[in-house]
């Protein structure tokens with residue numbers, strides 16, 4: 001079984017983690033002026049990159065969300081880091 | 090093309106089967122230009138080419154496949170075909186596919202080994218039974234065969250099921266679709282390839298599309314490892330690779346890619362004559378004509394483009410199977426593999442125009458697009474030939490994510506994929 005490093009808890013089994021979203025998608029603001037197309041893109045469109053990917057994951061055991069850089073082809077984890085404002089290990 | 094028949098089999102038999110010709114003509118060099126180019130030689134791409142030539146009379150058509158035809162998900166799936174969905178839009182789509190499958194061996198003159206042995210979605214709780222009743226009602230309202238099955242009927246059909254007193258999941262019944270079943274996946278790819286090739290379609294293997302050319306907002310060709318090809322009509326049917334192709338023209342899709350695994354046991358005598366999906370374990374299983382148990386379950390939960398499965402999903406699927414059939418614990422696993430499936434948030438495909446004028450996609454089939462191959466091909470061919478949607482594909486346009494008219498089959502039919 002693969003292990004992922006949680007920035008708070010260290011190496012844990014992959015089943016403890018959940019993929020949340022692709023990173024780097026700022027929420028369009030102000031809401032009242034955002035077109036339906038931009039909302040749809042924000043909510044639903046993804047890049048599904050082959051190779052290096054920047055993703056937001058949650059470690060369900062501690063409840064923390066964090067950034068993970070992975071290779072989606074080889075499954076190698078390249079780096080993980082706490083979200084800005086959250087102190088990591 | 091030699092027609093296959095009992096007579097051709099007999100005459101080949103007496104000559105030691107030495108006179109068979111290749112089923113389709115391999116094209117090694119693409120022509121400089123085509124009327125339509127299809128990227129992806131899976132079932133959907135090959136079926137598209139066939140219907141373009143057959144129904145719409147286009148003869149200068151090419152299918153570009155980066156590996157070998159049927160080497161993607163089409164040759165990796167567990168071959169269950171059914172149309173037990175919830176929404177009218179889905180039933181129209183999947184039942185078009187099932188009806189085309191029912192006539193396909195004859196139409197293609199190629200035995201796709203469709204075996205309509207029926208499929209049971211088995212429930213274990215009153216709540217699950219209610220969901221099953223809802224699906225059965227929806228199917229009947231949509232004019233498709235399907236009914237609620239009692240526990241006694243289900244047990245009679247599948248006597249080996251674990252129904253001892255300590256069974257984790259007691260059977261309460263389920264939804265039954267008698268026209269559901271299995272078909273030979275390779276035969277679907279090869280049958281469409283052979284029939285398309287006979288109509289003049291070029292099928293080019295080992296040809297990877299590396300770029301898409303546009304001019305004044307319209308498609309004008311593709312770049313490949315075998316050189317550039319000009320075309321004004323481009324169909325993308327590349328499953329998990331479709332987002333990468335769309336990105337070549339700056340377009341995005343609502344797709345995440347995951348590995349889905351399948352398993353095959355050593356062959357044994359006939360003991361299971363239907364397709365069974367257990368809601369309790371999420372494992373589904375059928376027995377192949379060779380006697381192997383073919384089974385699978387849910388997705389690996391890690392987005393990936395690697396065609397390999399992970400261990401936790403294997404454990405869940407195999408332990409689920411053993412809970413259903415303790416006797417299977419003695420069987421050896423023969424093979425295990427994975428395909429990269431293109432999963433959409435509402436568990437329905439994306440069919441329609443995308444990006445530059447002349448470009449259309451048929452993707453997002455996720456874990457359930459084998460059963461849809463004839464319809465996917467039919468609808469993408471219609472789009473490529475006419476430039477407009479068929480009424481059946483219209484609801485599956487990508488614009489549903491903007492309008493909010495999602496076709497949420499994950500919620501609708503309770504089918505995980």
Ligand SMILES: Cc1cc2nc3c(=O)[nH]c(=O)nc-3n(C[C@H](O)[C@H](O)[C@H](O)COP(=O)(O)OP(=O)(O)OC[C@H]3O[C@@H](n4cnc5c(N)ncnc54)[C@H](O)[C@@H]3O)c2cc1C
Nearest residue numbers: 129131132133155161162163166167169298428458459460
């Ligand atoms: C384990 C497993 C079990 C499944 N079980 C079922 C089931 O029981 N019932 C069911 O209905 N469905 C099932 N499915 C889903 C089904 O297999 C797919 O939805 C369906 O086969 C998709 O067909 P396709 O033609 O769209 O894609 P594919 O068959 O994957 O074809 C896409 C092709 O595009 C090619 N390609 C990719 N990129 C390029 C490029 N740049 N240039 C050229 N070619 C390219 C690929 O090599 C590939 O051959 C299962 C899938 C898996 C993985």
Ligand SMILES: [Zn+2]
Nearest residue numbers: 006009059062
């Ligand atoms: Zn943690």
